Amino acid sequence: MKNQITNAISDFFFEYETPRQVLVRNRRVGVVCRIIQLVVLAYIIGWVFIYEKGYQSTDIAVGSVFTKMKGVGYTSINGSERVWDVADYVFPSQGDASFVVMTNYIITEGQQMGKCPELHGKHNCSSNADCEGGSFKRTGHGQMTGECVDETKTCQVLAWCPVEDDLVIPDPPMLMSAENYTLFIKNSVTFPLFGVSRSNLVEGIDAGYIRKCLYHPENAPLCPIFRLGDIVKLSGFNFETIATVGGAIGVVVDWTCNFDVAVTHCKPKYTFHGLYGNPAETDKVRASVGYNFRYAQHYMEDRIPKRTLFKVFGIRFDIIVQSLARKFDIIPTLTAIGSGVGIFGVATVVCDLVLLYLLPKRAFYKNMKFKYTDTHAQQDSEWLGLETSDCCPFDANARQGQGTGQTDDPDSEAGSTETEVPKK
The missing domain is CATH 1.10.287.940 (atp-gated p2x4 ion channel)
Structure with a gap:
């Protein structure tokens, strides 16, 4: 038992195994x-x-985006002139990475809480039986009182009156001047793995350059100031079409950098994608086109709470930062x-x-x-008390021949049976 353990340990430390290779000459x-x-x-x-x-190893940046709009719009409705500045047409006004620029609107002025007929087409009726009191309709403007107004043939509702009439959208849009508004994007990114921080105000982009530059994909690809009309055009849409009913556009700031070269070569690339839909499709084949929302300005008049309701159609801009840095x-x-x-x-x-x-x-x-071995023949020979040298002269001769170089084929034992018992 001791010898077996010693041999096992010796074999483990002092022997090396390598696979046998056969060289095949076949074209x-x-x-x-x-x-x-x-x-x-x-x-x-x-x-x-x-x-x-x-x-190379890779890293994704963490960063922030700051935006600022500039531009002034003008409208004249029924002799009422109005100038719209940034505080009026940008929602929200904090300079977020996602915001809306108003391009069209419907105003319902002087609303106050009361009872009035529903808008035609929202809930038509022929008698009071068609108007269930106390119920609501999903597309309606208020709670039905149970009366049918003969003049309009619509149900009477408790709501902000008069109710909003948004069946006709102004076309052309009220604020076509939004095409010439400008958007300033300030973006900074940090690659934590490589300890590198960059800003889209790269080398050569100073205050003097920003005051006079305007983004162009070929002439000024690093300018951080963008004209809204150019953004819409580069995203594949017509400005008047998207300004009428609203839409959504993604501005992608791409930081793909190789830090095996100088860090100054790490610069942003701007691309624009229309999230509004497929430009090749017509409005008739698309469902729920555009982008709009409502907000109200509340005030008191003769101690009566009133409001001015705005239905805003606008372009939603989403500033999307994507990044990938590499280094050996x-x-x-x-x-x-x-x-x-x-x-x-x-x-x-x-x-x-x-x-x-x-x-x-x-x-x-x-x-x-x-190479095959016959374990049954070997077990039979051991049971008969035969030595390996007595039962396997062929194998011994083959090994001797290999040692003296007398065999013609060094691989001749590959297909032989190692423990074949010779006939006596």
Whole structure:
């Protein structure tokens, strides 16, 4: 028992195992092997290292966005002139990354709480039986009183009266001047993994440049001031169409940086995407087009609470920051190389399948690749008390021949049965 433990420990520390290799001289198999290896090599170099940049580590930035609108609009309705500034047409007014610029509106002035007929088409009636008192209609303006107004043939409601009439949307839009408003975007990002902070006010963008620049994708791609009409055009829409009923546009600030070069090369790229819908579609095939919301200005008149209701149609702008920074790192490099070396094993697997199952001489190659042992014959010889040298002269001679170099084929024992008992 002690000898067995000693031998096991000795074998563990002082022996080295290596797989046996068979060199196969076959042109077809050799060509297949090399083609597969070339494909794997092209994948590793072309896709993993060049395209996917597997030798670099990546990081995503954290950042903030600040916006500011500038511009003045003018309207004249029934002889009533009005000037609209930023405080009137931007919602909300805090300079968030998501905001709405009003381009069209419907005003209902002098509303006060009372009873009045519902708008035609909201809840028509022919008698009081058609108006269930105390009930509401989802698209209505108030609570039904149970009376049918003969003049309008609509149900009477308890609501802010007169009710809003929004069936006709002003066209062209009331604030077409919004096309010339300007948007200033200030964005800063930080890549924590690499300890790098950047701002879209990059080198060369100073106060003097900002005062006179206006964004252009080719002539001024780094200018942070954008004309609303240009944004809508670059997103693929017509300004008058989207200003009439409203819409949504995404402004993407893309920070894709390679920190293996100078940090000053890390600059933002602006792209614009219409979230309003597909520009190629017509309004008739789209459901619920546009963007609108309501807000009210409340006031007191002769001690009676009243309000002015605005239905606002506008363009919603969403400033979206996306980022990806890369830099050389030895760990992903070694990981990519190791995985690539492992993929080279595919060539061996494919070639083994061709050798063992497809070629005419597959039985010959199978005998060359695998070495068989007959455990039953060995157990029978041990039971009879025969020594290995007595029962297996062929195996001993083969080993002796290999040691002296007298055999013609060094792989001749590959297909032999190791413990074959000779006939006496």
